[in-house]
Amino acid sequence: MICLGIEATAHTFGVGIVSDKGGVLADARDVFRPKAGWGLIPIEVASHHKEVWQDVLNSALERAKLSLKDIGLIAFSQGPGLPPCLKVGLEVAKKLSSENKIPIIPVNHCIGHIEIGKLQAGLEDPVTLYVSGGNTQVISLIDDYYRVFGETQDIGIGNALDKFGRETGLDFPAGPKIESLAKKGKYIELPYVVKGMDLSFSGIVTEALRKSKNGIPLEDLCFSLQETMFAMLTEVTERALAHVGKNEVMLTGGVAANHRLGEMLDVMCRERGARFRCVQKEYSGDNGSMIGLVGMLMYKSGNIPKDIDIKPRQRTDDVEVTW
Ligand code: ATP
Ligand code: FE2
Numbered sequence: 574m575i576c577l578g579i580e581a582t583a584h585t586f587g588v589g590i591v592s593d594k595g596g597v598l599a600d601a602r603d604v605f606r607p608k609a610g611w612g613l614i615p616i617e618v619a620s621h622h623k624e625v626w627q628d629v630l631n632s633a634l635e636r637a638k639l640s641l642k643d644i645g646l647i648a649f650s651q652g653p654g655l656p657p658c659l660k661v662g663l664e665v666a667k668k669l670s671s672e673n674k675i676p677i678i679p680v681n682h683c684i685g686h687i688e689i690g691k692l693q694a695g696l697e698d699p700v701t702l703y704v705s706g707g708n709t710q711v712i713s714l715i716d717d718y719y720r721v722f723g724e725t726q727d728i729g730i731g732n733a734l735d736k737f738g739r740e741t742g743l744d745f746p747a748g749p750k751i752e753s754l755a756k757k758g759k760y761i762e763l764p765y766v767v768k769g770m771d772l773s774f775s776g777i778v779t780e781a782l783r784k785s786k787n788g789i790p791l792e793d794l795c796f797s798l799q800e801t802m803f804a805m806l807t808e809v810t811e812r813a814l815a816h817v818g819k820n821e822v823m824l825t826g827g828v829a830a831n832h833r834l835g836e837m838l839d840v841m842c843r844e845r846g847a848r849f850r851c852v853q854k855e856y857s858g859d860n861g862s863m864i865g866l867v868g869m870l871m872y873k874s875g876n877i878p879k880d881i882d883i884k885p886r887q888r889t890d891d892v893e894v895t896w
Contacts, residue, residue, distance in 0.1 A: 574873070575639065576646040577669070578865025581662030582654025582682045583706065584613055586622040588633040589862025590644075593869055596692065597862045599637035600855075601629045607745055612735070619657035626665050633861070641673045648868020651679035652887035653707070659883035667881070678868045679878055683708060683889040684719060685863030686852075688870065690825040694850035698821060700814045702806060702838065705826035705859075706731035706746075709772060709806070711813045712889055719889045722813040723770035730802055731828050733774035737798060740782050741791055751795045752831050758796025761789060767805050770812065777801060803834045811841050820845075825852040827859075870896035 575598070580587035587602035605621040607613055634640060649666035652659060670677040687701050700713045700722075709725040728736070731748060738747020764780055766773040781794045810822060822842050824835060835851045842849035856863065871877065876895040884891075 574645045576865040576869040578861040579649040580861045585859035587861035589865045590637045591865040599633045600862045601633040615655040615657045622661040650682045652884035680867045689863035690852040699823035704828035723809040727775040754795040758792035761797045763801045820847045829857040
């Protein structure tokens, strides 16, 4: 079976084509870039997606050397995400489905990250640390659900980094810039906020910005933000790992590109005798292939939801893992 996956939860419009025999056959995407100093404005991102969807679709089909006639299933990301963006994904999926008589299946975005990560990193049953713009979660599969063991109580870690960057004049996305500035910084104490298994980032950003206004060098703040926030993530991941008794850790999401975060998790895993894998950049960010992959797994296991709609606040543990 060949499944076409459509991703449109936030800034990325992505189309991936996956097969149950050959894995990912093609992956195309177009990422909306906001004006300098601006965050994502949902309706602007949605109009970007409306402009690019056809080209992205065509290039995925071309790369796979396939046409819509070869597609047996269409999967789309139903949430969590920005409603105007999700709607574009849904509309494209419905149009392709009705015009070509192809069944359609809704997919949870976060589960997409986990499944494509497992496939790409060669892991069986990891504790996953999923860190992106809007999401920060520690997840593991228990009794047929991807349970969330710890998560942010306010903003995602990527958004926290981007917010700090926006206020201090760094380009969007600020994560990579902060990572390179941090190499020249020294440690300054910032609040360390772990509450039970949950995390909170917005107060740390507020304090770092206050220190910035008081003349603390940007390099030092970048270094200290990373050390503090990543230590929090590592602590919660380690406790989840001990609790579920597994021996694999997977790092994914856009922030997984950060080498310092990977290094901290790697050290923690070595000390516990666990395997650590970071998902390759190509498949750690938002992409259509992860949606196609989960759509196919759901469909083949007979899990075909009747409710074809967006779910902007859908949670990872709302979806039963039937595959
Ligand atoms: P979501 O998946 O929650 O919808 P998103 O689509 O915004 O969020 P991704 O594309 O997965 O997220 O990741 C983007 C985020 O990753 C941005 O916040 C960016 O600053 C951050 N990021 C990218 N590279 C790095 C890096 N090297 N270090 C830290 N953060 C990074
Ligand atoms: Fe994502």
